[in-house]
Amino acid sequence: MPTTPGGDQPYLKHLNRARVLHLLRTHPGLSRAELAAHSGLTKVTVGSLVTTLLDGGWLSEGHARPGATGRPGRELHLGETQHVLLGAEIGVLGARAVATTLRGTVLARAETRTPTTTPHAAAHTVTRLCGQLLQDPATQGRELLGLGVALPGPVSPDGTRVLYAPNLGWDDVPFLDLLRAAPDLPATLPAGAITLDNEANAAAFGESFLRPGEPPQLLAYVSLGSGVGAGFTALSGTPHVLRGARGLAGEIGHAIIQPGGLYCHCGNRGCVETLLGGWAIRAALNLNVLDPLDEALAPRLREAAVQVTLGRAGEALGQLLVNLHQTLGPDEIVIGGALTRLDGAVLGPALDVYHARQWRPAAPPARVTVRTDSLYLPALGAAAQLLARVIDTPQEPA
Amino acid sequence: MPTTPGGDQPYLKHLNRARVLHLLRTHPGLSRAELAAHSGLTKVTVGSLVTTLLDGGWLSEGHARPGATGRPGRELHLGETQHVLLGAEIGVLGARAVATTLRGTVLARAETRTPTTTPHAAAHTVTRLCGQLLQDPATQGRELLGLGVALPGPVSPDGTRVLYAPNLGWDDVPFLDLLRAAPDLPATLPAGAITLDNEANAAAFGESFLRPGEPPQLLAYVSLGSGVGAGFTALSGTPHVLRGARGLAGEIGHAIIQPGGLYCHCGNRGCVETLLGGWAIRAALNLNVLDPLDEALAPRLREAAVQVTLGRAGEALGQLLVNLHQTLGPDEIVIGGALTRLDGAVLGPALDVYHARQWRPAAPPARVTVRTDSLYLPALGAAAQLLARVIDTPQEPA
DNA sequence: CTCTTTAGTTAGTTGATTTAACGAAATGCA
DNA sequence: TGCATTTCGTTAAATCAACTAACTAAAGAG
Structure with missing residues (x-):
């Protein structure tokens, strides 16, 4: 009995909105007309979606790009100024966190080198690092979209439990609940906007998703x-x-x-x-x-x-x-x-x-x-996983 | 530059049609109301889709199923009488083919034990076996939906070429074109309705797809x-x-x-x-x-x-x-x-x-x-792959 | 300075799904 | 037997997001 999302027109609109966002993620600088050509939608539809996305700060409009004949298109990019995503990684010897934009640009980093102990302590470490990042000037005034967390162990497919993490000594931990209940959890974090995954999965996703x-x-x-x-x-x-x-x-x-x-x-x-x-x-x-x-x-x-x-x-x-x-x-x-x-x-x-x-x-x-410089890769990938979820989850995000 | 299918209303309708078909494939006997509950669509939408599908022979309506209070729903199943799918497997020592219904029920089998030689000869073997199956009384009067072919070697992701098949001595063979040009290709085979895949992929797909x-x-x-x-x-x-x-x-x-x-x-x-x-x-x-x-x-x-x-x-x-x-x-x-x-x-x-x-x-x-009885599994799986394609390809199939 | 070409927008149409209301078919209790 | 109840499926009108067609806008070419 699958509970797939409903197939109504709002869902269709969501699909098309996501398609536009993904296209601009992999092909930054496309114009509306080029988006229409690449997506199979019409210029009208793309224009309407782009207007909405510009209003919400999801996109930014660059200057025209002349050269060829005809009216030049105006470059579109994912917005860099109005949103912030958090990604964190819990390692054996410490933890790291990053704040990024929609394009995966790193706004701020934070690290602790205290070895990880209990799940409770680890959850608090994550929320503390997040708090630091949100106080950084680079993240000020931005809307927080969510938090992705990576750790060294497999996670249940629903993203709620750590099945085991031998290097941390953990076994079957409902870590998502612990995070939600952790002290210092940022108040601006939208409800439910937390992803949890294995650090290798997060890193793999980041490598696939963030590269233009x-x-x-x-x-x-x-x-x-x-x-x-x-x-x-x-x-x-x-x-x-x-x-x-x-x-x-x-x-x-x-x-x-x-x-x-x-x-x-x-x-x-x-x-x-x-x-x-x-x-x-x-x-x-x-x-x-x-x-x-x-x-x-x-x-x-x-x-x-x-x-x-x-x-x-x-x-x-x-x-x-x-x-x-x-x-x-x-x-x-x-x-x-x-x-x-x-x-x-x-x-x-x-x-x-x-x-x-x-x-x-x-x-x-x-x-x-x-990647010899892979220290922040899982944290960055975790942020990318959250970004993908924000784009692909049917719901009107403010 | 991805060429994804367009996001218009016909596409949405196609998605919902496919959802209904897949639901009845995995859950035979659901009523319209149950389909609505499982799919997230409304009773009206499901009713409209079901009417169309019944008219086309894709579904059949069983008798009511009383017992509980209230008006009983009418059982729906994938149609068993109006369509036929072909699946074939080219092996080293011979070839096999099956004709099946939408539910994967085998209507007829055919086999040859002549060892496979050249790609041309193998293509002809497949078309000959298909011809035999289509002359079988069990397949008479049915609309042919297509042909799935499996063989012992990897196939290019677009399903047109056999990359290599060491046990057949083949190397980079455009086998889909050969099949299309083979003598005795059934005249009723819809254009383009041929899939090609590795026999292990086909068997895996059949195992996953055909089981209720x-x-x-x-x-x-x-x-x-x-x-x-x-x-x-x-x-x-x-x-x-x-x-x-x-x-x-x-x-x-x-x-x-x-x-x-x-x-x-x-x-x-x-x-x-x-x-x-x-x-x-x-x-x-x-x-x-x-x-x-x-x-x-x-x-x-x-x-x-x-x-x-x-x-x-x-x-x-x-x-x-x-x-x-x-x-x-x-x-x-x-x-x-x-x-x-x-x-x-x-x-x-x-x-x-x-x-x-x-x-x-x-x-x-x-x-x-x-599976000690796996002789016809790849052929059956190939037919299942074709069925999946027929269901999931956006187009009005007659 | 006008013509051509391409980009983006406005106006009206199409079409698939929705909500709301209705008719149909069974059970259950008086 | 009869009528209320419950659930199934359909009809009718409304919604909404895409589409087509036709427009304006902004550049280069002659």
């Missing part, structure tokens, strides 16, 4: 932190996160990469994380230097151990990329997370494995991007 | 034939095949399952198919009995070799299932293909590996179904 131009058909974001996770977005009109049946898609850290391999803390053997997880790498390095044989030899031994461990991690990542490629057929792979700072040592071997593979001409490899 | 009741959120179909492939469907309103960027999703036969493992004919090492592919199993069994040491010992040796080979294949399948689970988080896995006839020997170990894994309470295993 044609979005990737299928983007895989691989998050290399203490654990290993992934987020996938597929393009069906606009980018959408692939969640799987219960929000568990992308839990690739415990895919089997080496049958009969090392034991993993999940109770199985040969998981991706046993070679590639931050915790496993740290453990391996500590183990390798436990018994210092010789003061002079130790640094060189340590150096060798590091190379071996990171090389193995790289090969594991390469195998993971190949398998993601074979399973999902992405056209773009983005690698982010703290481990990307070990750049060459891990990513070099990984890309070697990935690109050494034989690809058929009809099945070329995906474009692989490494 | 709520469809699975994410279904993975694993096809165990000469090669190993997979098809995925995700529920977004109705089931949709996940194709990846270029139609390459599901090419799991060459995912790496054992780093440094056996060499694969794809040029890489440790692919799934080196242990689980039909060709690899056959090769392993032949190799193992190449040198008959002793007439008396040979049968027992052979038996042992079979057990070892199939056991390894089963473990490989188990690992594959685990990795699909971790990557996509399906709620349902269906296993089909010729190898399912080796039931216990392969599937036993596979399910052992899958279920021996530690699952978190919030992340239970998927329901696993083995």
Whole structure:
């Protein structure tokens, strides 16, 4: 018994309004006439929608753009001045938040480096960071549209519960309710305008959604932190996160990469994380230097151990990329997370494995991007998820 | 520059028509009032749509269903008598075709066991089988809605080209054009009403689409034939095949399952198919009995070799299932293909590996179904894909 | 300075859905 | 048997967002 939204004329208008907004998001600067051509709507309809959106501050009108013959069109862009979106990420060692415009421009950042403890404390951390951002001069006088939150664990498909977050020690937490009830929750936050998602999903969505131009058909974001996770977005009109049946898609850290391999803390053997997880790498390095044989030899031994461990991690990542490629057929792979700072040592071997593979001409490899500056990516992506929800949710937003 | 369909009232009407059809597909026997409640439309709108659909033979009206107080509603079902859909599958060793109703009821089957050779010959085989089906008494007097075709290789996302099909020796074949130009193409086939897809995608879609009741959120179909492939469907309103960027999703036969493992004919090492592919199993069994040491010992040796080979294949399948689970988080896995006839020997170990894994309470295993009767599944699924297209394509179908 | 071309707006029409009211078909109780 | 009740489905009028057609506006070309 699906409860799909009603198919009446207001719904149709909403669809068209969303189409105009998405078009201007991916193709900034289009004129009304160009919007009409791209959307299949008529100039009249587009003109009417644009007028409404200009009034609401959702769009801004640039100056004419002469050059060709005929009356020049006037450039339209998403509005940059009247709204603000918040995005936050709860990490193991701290939390981050950003305030952005409709175009994804970052207005302000905030960070705390206190390790995350209980869900209650984490919720309060988020609201405090949000409060800081809303006091920043750059966000003053703007209408707050909502808050997107990302965290290191899978979330139920309805976006209300954290199913588990091993690195935080959480298990089945109704985090959305905790956020709503948290102290210092901004009073201007519209009711219900909070999204919750896995940090890898949020980052993947941000990468697909915020970049101008044609979005990737299928983007895989691989998050290399203490654990290993992934987020996938597929393009069906606009980018959408692939969640799987219960929000568990992308839990690739415990895919089997080496049958009969090392034991993993999940109770199985040969998981991706046993070679590639931050915790496993740290453990391996500590183990390798436990018994210092010789003061002079130790640094060189340590150096060798590091190379071996990171090389193995790289090969594991390469195998993971190949398998993601074979399973999902992405056209773009983005690698982010703290481990990307070990750049060459891990990513070099990984890309070697990935690109050494034989690809058929009809099945070329995906474009692989490494984001060494991925610190705010999940928070930014969470804000983008909220923006998408605001655009796609049928309702007259003021 | 996306060329999305226009957002006018006819489009809205189409959406609502499709919603009614899909509702009656998943929930046969609903009344107009119940349809209104489930769809969010009003009784008036539903009544108007239903009248049109009844006139066109898309729906049939059953008798009233008394029992409760008040005027009883009249049961509605998808029409079974006025339309026919064709589905065909091109396999390595032969081809199969089915004729079905709107509900997926099989009206007639046809098969040929001549091994597939060239694309031209295969196209003609399909049209010949279709001709046979259309001469069957069960399909007489019905309007032909279209033809869905499935084959063992990935297809370009626009459904026109076969990117490659190693088991057929095909490479980048514009098969849709060949079909359109094939001799004996049924004259009553509407222009453009042909779909083309990978057999695993088709089978996955059929499993998700034709079963009454709520469809699975994410279904993975694993096809165990000469090669190993997979098809995925995700529920977004109705089931949709996940194709990846270029139609390459599901090419799991060459995912790496054992780093440094056996060499694969794809040029890489440790692919799934080196242990689980039909060709690899056959090769392993032949190799193992190449040198008959002793007439008396040979049968027992052979038996042992079979057990070892199939056991390894089963473990490989188990690992594959685990990795699909971790990557996509399906709620349902269906296993089909010729190898399912080796039931216990392969599937036993596979399910052992899958279920021996530690699952978190919030992340239970998927329901696993083995289809030993999967011979006509891809053909049936291809017909279902065509049906979905007929329902979802905006146009007034006669 | 007029002509041509393209951009955007105004006026009136179309069409699908809506609300409101009505007729139809069953059960249930006097 | 008869009448009230309940729910189903239809008819009639209203709404609303798109459309077509025709206009004005703003640039470049000759």
